[in-house]
Amino acid sequence: MDILRVSGELPDRIKDILFVPFEDGNQAVTRLELVEEGKLAGFAAFSTEGPVERLEMLYVLPEYRRRGFAMKVMAEIANFGEAQGCRLLTADFLHSMEDMEEFLLSCGFTIMGSTPVFAFPFSGFIENEYLRKNLFDRKLPGHTKCFSELSREEMSAALGLLSKNGYDVSRLGSASFNRALSFCAWQKNTLQGVIVCFGFGKDVIIEYFTGHDGAVFQLALLFRELLKVVNGENHEGGSFLISGENRPAVSLMQNLLKKEPERGDLIVHGYLEL
Numbered sequence: 237m238d239i240l241r242v243s244g245e246l247p248d249r250i251k252d253i254l255f256v257p258f259e260d261g262n263q264a265v266t267r268l269e270l271v272e273e274g275k276l277a278g279f280a281a282f283s284t285e286g287p288v289e290r291l292e293m294l295y296v297l298p299e300y301r302r303r304g305f306a307m308k309v310m311a312e313i314a315n316f317g318e319a320q321g322c323r324l325l326t327a328d329f330l331h332s333m334e335d336m337e338e339f340l341l342s343c344g345f346t347i348m349g350s351t352p353v354f355a356f357p358f359s360g361f362i363e364n365e366y367l368r369k370n371l372f373d374r375k376l377p378g379h380t381k382c383f384s385e386l387s388r389e390e391m392s393a394a395l396g397l398l399s400k401n402g403y404d405v406s407r408l409g410s411a412s413f414n415r416a417l418s419f420c421a422w423q424k425n426t427l428q429g430v431i432v433c434f435g436f437g438k439d440v441i442i443e444y445f446t447g448h449d450g451a452v453f454q455l456a457l458l459f460r461e462l463l464k465v466v467n468g469e470n471h472e473g474g475s476f477l478i479s480g481e482n483r484p485a486v487s488l489m490q491n492l493l494k495k496e497p498e499r500g501d502l503i504v505h506g507y508l509e510l
């Protein structure tokens with residue numbers, strides 16, 4: 237099995253599983269393709285920041301599993317981190333991915349704990365009276381911008397708003413914003429709100445979702461952009477998933493949708509000392 241460093245478009249088979257728009261030239265995340273006899277067998281991505289290396293993604297296609305491929309790529313990733321001076325390799329994964337937990341335990345990872353995930357199913361959201369009134373029948377003030385379109389000043393305003401609202405943005409740079417579905421709402425040159433999320437299967441994981449008090453229409457506007465992307469990708473009928481740690485985002489979403497979240501999966505946090 238060969239491990240290739242790659243950039244640019246994701247292979248189609250991986251795109252079916254994950255629709256995160258990884259961008260070319262993204263320096264923050266290193267992507268690896270696992271190739272067996274010329275065929276794609278899996279995919280991995282990791283990032284490093286100071287003493288911490290983070291496993292962003294690991295996927296081995298079902299027909300190539302239990303042949304030691306993931307173990308081999310993890311050894312490469314850990315060696316890379318160690319050579320960069322990292323002390324810790326961390327991985328977060330969904331509890332429902334039982335194979336991932338078994339695999340990480342067999343690599344020597346320690347499980348630190350877990351966080352519940354709240355789910356807001358989005359099938360039929362467009363029919364929802366509140367959203368219909370507030371998102372689609374009104375001419376909303378302000379405008380939204382994709383993060384990739386932001387100037388340096390706008391980007392730092394977005395980071396400022398997130399950290400002011402209690403989000404840990406230490407891991408976030410423009411590159412990680414660009415690879416997510418991320419939007420900002422503005423009104424009169426003032427930033428009103430931010431959404432950063434990742435697509436996973438038919439669901440959308442909301443990583444950051446915040447806004448100034450009273451900016452509900454601007455947030456609704458962001459939300460409309462998000463729905464456009466989600467619907468454009470034919471991923472109707474999934475859920476917006478928000479980590480229970482992200483209390484402000486859960487209550488914002490609750491208010492915006494006038495709907496209680498469902499208790500979903502758990503995010504499990506693991507680490508390996510390098």
Ligand SMILES: CC(C)(COP(=O)(O)OP(=O)(O)OC[C@H]1O[C@@H](n2cnc3c(N)ncnc32)[C@H](O)[C@@H]1OP(=O)(O)O)[C@@H](O)C(=O)NCCC(=O)NCCS
Nearest residue numbers: 293294295296301302303304305306307335336338339342
């Ligand atoms: C978890 C995963 C990466 C493992 O890949 P893999 O190439 O099959 O793993 P390896 O062959 O290197 O396994 C090494 C060891 O891990 C453990 N392991 C791996 N998969 C396991 C499973 N399903 N059950 C129990 N133990 C497992 C075993 O100890 C295994 O050694 P063994 O085969 O000698 O018993 C793969 O199953 C996968 O991609 N699952 C889907 C994960 C996913 O959804 N990722 C996307 C979000 S990040």
